Amino acid sequence: MSTGTDDEPRWLSDDEQRTWQAYLQAGALLEDHLDRQLQRDAGMPHTYYGLLVWLARAPRRRMRMTELAQNAKITRSRLSHAVARLEKSGWVRRESCPSDRRGQLAILTDAGYAVLEETAPGHVEAVRGALFDRLSPEQVQQLGDICRIMAEGLQPETGADLPWLR
Structure with a gap:
């Protein structure tokens, strides 16, 4: 495998490929588990739970929809659909x-x-059992540290704060 030049892709080494595949598998399995x-336990997907958590942490438990979409890293249309479902449940x-x-x-x-x-x-017990206890x-x-570095490098250049990195 090449180390890459200006004309050639920088292919992953065998170790990098194993790490990448392990990361993909762990991420998919963790998301499915949660x-x-x-x-x-609550009749909602993990994404919806995350939206409720963002709102619970916001001042007066409210947030602009655009800010909520940015924080949750979902599109505005996906957020609109999720909030409609959460409204139907009476949660938002x-x-x-x-x-x-x-x-x-x-x-x-309330x-x-x-x-x-x-x-x-x-939920915290599921997170602990799947990740932190291991x-x-x-x-x-x-x-x-690794996740913060990745998030900082992938954050769009909007000047947006990364509150979850604090």
């Missing part, structure tokens, strides 16, 4: 943004907050 746990409601008539706020309802409180213990403290630190 989706199954949340579907079983939308309001017009007072400072911008075109903007909308997503607001976590019922949505209650679902988070009820679901969080099982790693040493040093590996947890390394994984965090």
